[in-house]
Every structure is written in C-alpha cells, then in structure tokens.
Amino acid sequence: MDTDQKFEYNSSITANATTFIDASDRNDSFMPGLHFEALFPLKYSGPINGYIAPVLILLTVVTNTLVIAVLLKRHMRSPTNVLLAGMAFSDMMTGVIPLPVFIYFFSMGHYEEYLPVEWCLPYKILYENIPTIFHTASIWLTVGLAVQRYIYICHSLQARTWCTIPNVIRATVIVYIVAILSQIARFLDFEVVPREVPSRIDVNKTIDGCDIKSRPWAANNQVMYQNIYFWFRIIFIHLVPCTSLVVLNGLLISAMRKASIRRMQLLKQNKKSESKKLKESNCTTLMLVAVVGLFLLVEFPLGIIMTLYVTDNTFNLNLFSMDVYLIMTSMSNFFILLSYPLNFFIYCGMSRQFRETFKRLFNGRSMPLKEECSQYMTLPTENGKTVFTGPETAL
Template sequence: MAEGTEMVNNSFENVTVDIAPYVLDLTNSFPIRYAVPLLGYFSPVLIFITLVTNTLVVIVLLKKNMRSPTNTILAGMALSDMFTGLFPLPVFLYFFGMDHYKEYIPYNWCYTYRFMSELIPTIFHTASIWLTMALAIQRYIYICHSFQARKWCTITNVLYGTLAIYIIAILSQISRFFDSFYIPVEIMSRMHENETMTACVQELRPWVQAHIDLYYNVYYWFRVICIHLIPCAFLVVLNALLISAMRTAQLRRMQLLKQNKKSESKKLKDSNCTTLMLVAVVGLFLLVELPLGIIMIVYLIDNTFELNIFSMADTYGIMNLISNFFILLSYPLNFFIYCGMSRQFRETFKRMFTGAPMPIDRDCSQYMTLPTENGKTALTADETAL
C-alpha cells in the first residue's frame, strides 16, 4: 500500500492495469490487517476531532481582531488539512468500518472511491504542504527583511498566493482524473454465495498505455521532488534560520532591558512568541511529513533501479499506511499548539462563548520589533498575528 502502488495520503491507488475486478482485500494481505483498524476505526475518530478543532481554528483566526496575513495562511492550512481527511471519510467508513473491503468494489463506487479517497485528498494535502512553506517564508520575511514585509506580506497577497497554490495543486493532479476508466463486469460475489454483482475493471487510457513507464515516472518523481523533498528541505532551513533569528532577538532584548527600554523589549518578546509558535507548527509538520517523503524516495529508487531494498512487497505498504496515519493524527494538534502558545488565541476562543470584550493588553503586539544592522529598532506590521 505504499505510495506509488496503492496508497496515497490515506488512500489506495493502483498504478497498473487491473486484470481482475477491483478489490481491496487481496488474499488478506498483511497491510489490510493494519488498514482495517487504522482506516476503519481510528481514522474516522481523528477526522471528526479534526473537523471540530480546525473549524474552531478557522472561526477564531477569521475574527475581526485576529485577521492578519499570518493568520490567513494558518486558516488556509486548517481548511486544507480538514478537507484532506473529510473527503475519504465515507470510503473509510463504508469499506473498512463496515467490512465491505472483502467484497469487490461495486461499479457505482469505483469513481467515487478513487476520487474521494485518493485524488481530491491529494490536492488538499499538496496545498497544505505548500501553504506551510508559504507560512515559513512569510515569517522569515517579517523577521529578517522587515522593511519588505509591508509590501509583500499583506492579506491580499496571501489570498492571491493561496489561490495560486490551489490552482497549481489541482494542475499537478489533473491528469490522474483522466488517465484511466472503469469497465463494469458481472461476477460472483465474494461475500454472498450464489449471488452476482456488478464490479469494475480498471483500464488505462491508450495515451497512458503507450508511455506507461514515462507517465508514472514523471508523475511520481514530480511528487517526490516538488511536493515532498523541496518543501521539507526548504522548511528545515527556514526553521533553523528562524530559530537563529529568535536567539539574536533574545540577545537584543536583554540589551534593551539593561538600557531600561522596556517597551521595545516587550515588542521583541511578542515577536518571539509568534515566531516560536510558528516554528512549533512547522516542526510538527516536518516530524510527520519527512518519513512519508523518505518512504516515497526509497520506493521510487527501489522500483526504478530494481534494487529490492525490502524483501517483503508489503513492507512499503505498511510503512506508508502508518506514516499517513500519523499525518492524520497531527491535524488536530495545531489547535492545541495555538491554545498553549498564544494567549490572544485563547482569549478570543473563550470570548466566542462568553461574549466579553477583548482586553487591550495582548501577548503579541500589533507590531514586531526587529534589530537592524545599525543596532536600532525597526517596526513591521504583522497586524494581529497569533
């Protein structure tokens, strides 16, 4: 079930022409033993929790007093993560939660199954990855190129950038909607003795069959390089730079305190609290995304050069299934990061239910104070970022 054979972003995917009706339970394969509890029982619970937490995150971040370029990206990430899990939920419940994985996939489910459990979630997950990279880039501009932030880091630019990210994510997946089709076939049921059913056989389009190796190599190497390798490497570097900038700001803050410049010192502290929280968000992303990227790279190298790195064919499927499950597990955790590291988020969240006005004193100021080359202080507006 590894990506490139059957599973992509919590979904199953066949990349070769099926010579038999489409069925998930292939001789009770080892990955299926893991897929049933993880996708049929645990994943729906996590998806429901993600739906609740990420909806709350979006509502809080889009409150008038919370709107900012940074929070707009965070809201976009929350929506992308939520829809990545929400679309395959009916498939998980029907096939793995209700044991229909033992039966051939009914013809009227074939397109729905592929679109909802594989293609559409992949689009949202791709958008989420690139939005996370955009978040780190924006924060880097705020911290290290503060005078450019007013020009480039605006809500309008964030909205245009988010739209561009989704268009590119759709285009990166668009060929998969048309590269195959399903043929209905009458066959004896695997679950009901002496009963027939209409199953489906997957066929590749002629233009794919004519260049099958080229097509799948281009598609999967593009995903590995542009959707996993480059963003993850970029985020590792940016996170390191942000941590270094935070240390520099902390030293600057100590100097300001010695000079009795408490106001500027507080602004530096506020800026660092926002940066630290975003570093934690990016760090969580890397913690769960890096293993999947490594699995994909090893799998593609293994298949391209026929190295047989793992003797068991199911090993990739098991690793990929578990890796995707941990990605799903990470989705609701951002809500708790925001609650734990941003007093403004907590206060806004509580006032959604109490109706009390926001206090004037907030833990993250409307302005971030940054050290410049000459040792003076530069202010850059991050509006009301967390």
C-alpha cells in the same frame, strides 16, 4: 519500472502505496476485479481506517473549524493568520473528503467484498485524487508561512510591502491552482471497466465489480508517464518543500536567539516597551517554528517511503516487498492524520491572544477592537537596531 508493473501512489493523508495491474495485462482468473485486500494491509488498515480515522477526522473538523473561526475574527486578521486559516482548511478537507470511503468500506465492513462498480469512481476521486490536491496545497501553504515569517524577522522593511493580506490571498489562490494542475492528469488517466465477478464472501453469488484501467494514452506511455508524475511529486511536493522548511526553521531559530540577546540588551537599557514587543515577536516565531516542526515530523517519513517506493519501481531494485510498503505508508498516513488536530492545541498553549479570543467565542463577551490588539511586531534588523513593522498582529 518495467511495463508490467504499473503503480499508483498518492502522498495525501489517504494515500497508500497501491498496485493496480492493468486489466489487459493480467490473468482474469488471478484477479477478476478490484478488491481492498490487494490495496491495503487489512490487518492494520481495517481498524485504523474503520474506527480510529473517523474519530480523528471528526476531531480535526471540530478543532480546525474553531481555528478558522478564531483566526478570521476581525481583530485577529493578519497575513500570518490568514495563512494559518488556509492550512487549517486544507488539512480539514484532506481528511473529510475520503471519510465516506472510510465509513462505508472499513467502518461498515464492506472491504471484504470486491469493490462495487458504483463505488469505483467515487473511491478513486474521493480517496486519492481530491485529497491529494488539498494535501499538496497544505504543504506549500506551510512553506509560505515559513517564508513569510522569515521575511518579517530578517527583512522587516520589505515585510510592509510583501507580507500583506491581499498578497497572501493571491498566493493562496495560486497554490491551489498549481495543486489542481498537478493532479489534472490523474483525473483523466484512468477509466472504470465494469466486470461481473464471483463474490469473495459467497462463491455462489456474483456481483457487479470493476477494474480501474489506464486509458490508452497513459498505458502506451506508461513508463515515461509514471516516472514523470511520481518523480515530479517527490521533487516538488516532498523534497523541495521539506528541505526549504528545514532551512527556514533553522534561520528562524537563529533569529530568535539573536532577538533574545537583543531583548536582554533592551532590558539593561530600561527600554521595557521595546523589550515586550520583541518578546511577543519571539513568541509568535516560536509557535510557528513548532507548527512547521510538527509538519516536518510527520511529512518526512512519507516522503522517504515514497522516494524508496518510486526508486524501487523505476530501477527494479526490490528493496522491500509490497506488504512492507503498504504497512509503512499506512502508519505514516495515520500519523499525518493524527497531527491535524494538534495545531489547535499548539495555538492554545502558545498564544495568549488566541486563547482569549477562543474563550470569548463561548462566554458571550465582545471581541476586542482591532486597535486594542498588538498592531506591530518588533523585529531585529542589522546593526543591532529594532524596527517596528505592521500591521502584523501578534498571534
């Protein structure tokens, strides 16, 4: 990446591979202010961000609010469900925070004009920085979910000590702190420069536009700063989490197969109670494997695009044009947004207890007591034995 090409790329759902050229490095007659035509492939982003995205975000708010309401009911509380609720909240906020930008600029058609000066800072904060924090948290909470399930399945004795609600809450707080720290520099590395510009709609008028300019400490170390930030994101926000999830999902699937064989042995021994508990454990694991699988399906493409884009900028390879990157990123972001409400339907389709609790939210029936629910998970261990651990409620 040379010093004349300064790029910003976020991996949040609202991220786009956008190019901001420092106002001090460009010809003012070429680009006198910041406008969306330079930031988005408007042929695709206009309809998606203006009409489809707000509907999907509204659906995400409804479904994820219901998920949180169900999972945090007293009889449903467990380490796994607390993590699932945290993921639902993070995904919801990733979509909700940039919603004002979607509505004002894309739904209302203001994207044709230069970015007004009063919107420059909100755009930067609401569309890029804050959603990236929540999306980063969601990624690592998903990793935590897979790790926790792996411990339950393959290290069941340690699960009693390690996988507790207080520990999950502590881990969630740590994830959010690290996610915020990973973005601190992005709140401080720019400044908004007001600029009077001729209207893009009516050339006889002028408007108060703006530039988003790198602060001197960032501009003077642009190559090193950008490479450190973006390669850090590629490695620790994409590569490490996604690779870990692929490995953990593989281990969980292998454990499920072993558990199925063990269950058949228990049925032959007429141990129906143990067999039932093992089936419940497998159903829970299968549901979590589906959740992680959906996550990988939509996150991998964005990670690949970001890796290509940063590599392209770092080594000046010219692999794809900026328009191609913009289109690929917009489509990838759209599918990530589309995935957010789907976890609700996975829970409804694969968890009887979730469905029953969800129904009771609306039919007026009292919730079951904690003691009435499954308090133990049947987990396979070494030597072909079965160990009962708790208090993990079977979702």
